Amino acid sequence: VASQNFGLLVYENGSFTGKSTELEQSNNAVVKYNYNATVLENDAKKASCWVYVRNVGICKYSYQSAKLKIVYPLLMEVKCMKLSADATLWLGTDEGLYAFDTNSNSLSENYLSNICTVTDILIDKKKEMWVTTDGCGIYKVLSGNKKAVPFSFAKGKQFVKSNSIWSLNEDVAGNKWIGTEYKGLTKFDGTNWTVYDTTNSALPNNNVLSLVID
Secondary structure: OEEOOOEEEEOOOOOOOOEEOOEEOOOOOOOOOOOOEEEEEEEHHHOEEEEEEOOOEEEEEEOOOOOEEEEEEOOOOEEEEEEOOOOEEEEEEOOOEEEEEOOOOEEOOOOOOOOOOEEEEEEOOOOOEEEEEEOOOEEEEOOOOOOOEEOOOHHHOOOOOOOEEEEEEEOOOOOEEEEEOOOOEEEEOOOOEEEEOOOOOOOOOOOOOOOOOO
């Protein structure tokens, strides 16, 4: 569990009490335990978990050694992370989208042409990558490209009613569900768009900041 001030909490053997994990390689004795872990991404192939620690950088927790080590110092605020099949850890930050090579521990240039906060990253069933932003709409990262491209629709028109998009998920049928700020929830089946808000659904308000598929 990523926590504020208590760092990475590990719950073992069904315990309801989390154990705080020491942040190794930190020269600050206080930071070793009192750090802010904000984003986690599992890496099953390497039996580890990638952890973003605020004002520290990209860290890696080993399930075998139970140790958390700093891998890449980074001061940008990371909002989300997504690991792709080629061992690239995609970082959605408050400045844009970056690709972190977990084999060489190197960071790419910004995949967005403009500075914009990335709120969510989805790699769908077709292995296509979708990126949502706060204010700049939806982007896609096409294979081999070093820049993300805006996702436009019929005649360049985007049918999502807000460019402030906070969450994106895909259901078992391949439908994309898009959560926006102030403009409700949008469903995209690959062709058709359906908007759900307080006027036509049971949504309590039109702010959809997080999505989980049951």
